[in-house]
Amino acid sequence: MSKDERTLYFPKASLDRLKIYRRLLTETDSEYISSEDIANKLGINPELVRKDLSYINYKGKPKVGYHVQSLLDELNELFGLKKTTNVIIVGAGHLGRALANFKGFSKYGIKIVGIFDNDPQKINQFVGELVVLPLDYINRVVRRFNVEIGTICVPEEAAQKIADLLVQNGIKAIWNFAPVKLEVSEDIIVVDEDISQSLLTIKHLLERKQLEKAGEK
Amino acid sequence: MSKDERTLYFPKASLDRLKIYRRLLTETDSEYISSEDIANKLGINPELVRKDLSYINYKGKPKVGYHVQSLLDELNELFGLKKTTNVIIVGAGHLGRALANFKGFSKYGIKIVGIFDNDPQKINQFVGELVVLPLDYINRVVRRFNVEIGTICVPEEAAQKIADLLVQNGIKAIWNFAPVKLEVSEDIIVVDEDISQSLLTIKHLLERKQLEKAGEK
């Protein structure tokens, strides 16, 4: 791997940790923070923190640590938080409406600019400041607001169809809340937000813990 | 690692993939499926699939592949999907209500048995078949329904306090939707469902793709 590529590509696991560091920094009041502080809070070791930060070429100060604000700036830059990105939502059900109403996305430079549904009952209803639009308005909204990200909040049966529709209309990345594996062309980014899957993790961990306890005896 | 431990512990990454295999199998109609089929659909390679399945000691048939139904059963067992687990939700806002209304959790053997809020306006309101209860009912519900999992759907400022409250009331695992790192004792399982974080991934991937494109020229 060349030095140049390194700034572009680095381990997926590191990327995930960088996101976590970023969040941690937003919760940090002090001016500086050491790799050890970060590591302790996350239950990992400090060398890993330092290595992750070395990928993005960020330098700390020996004896002091990392300057919280400037590191946060750097990470915000890395994740493109500084520029506003417009997003649309398809499916104005429970989840779609929760997302559309959520104020916190603005911190991430995300703006919801449209919400769509195919249910005539839902169309024209207000959701926060938006009005639910029918699917054939997607094209217009995508062009008008230069939307690259589409969110799928429809039932699983409809998800693939909506994915195709979004791609047809020029969407580049799909944030998918439906619990199905979408089939899209190579160049489309799909990020699955399969909420229920976490329950499997929790159940499994609970079960394992119980086994461990039983084993101790 | 002993043979025995292996069935208890294996790589986190494998566990995550097993969850994905499981979901894929629920979408599969045929009687058998090969490691190659699975791998192709997920963009990984078949050896990895076989290795993952070897961790749970599941045997396929040469020349045919894996028997979909029995593998699914096995995985459902692994993730404790067969037995019902009761769960409570704290925070009857947009997200809490969306979760409480969601029918899909029953497939995972999950039942929402209580939803709580501290807003007098919300208390006593119906959410699906549940009635929003004040926080001091948590104890009663947890005992009555043997609840081990608590879901945090309150604003981030309140999240730590609610986490403490849940732990006090005997909760063993926290499903945390608030974007904060919770501090709890070692033996409590915390699974973060930090929805907004995915947006960072998407933004980063979009940005990287753009850089790559620029680089090609």
Next chain:
DNA sequence: TATTTAACGTTATTTTTTTCACGATTTAAT
């Protein structure tokens, strides 16, 4: 029934990721 073939299971190899170790640097104290 023997042969061929597809797909598995598992060991070996390679690659990736994490941890270790230690020299370099900055700040603070003597």
Next chain:
DNA sequence: ATTAAATCGTGAAAAAAATAACGTTAAATA
């Protein structure tokens, strides 16, 4: 000004994970 202490940065070692290789097995076919 010198020394001490904390923390960084990074190359080397270790560990973990993924991939490759290949022998084994069950089904299909001749």
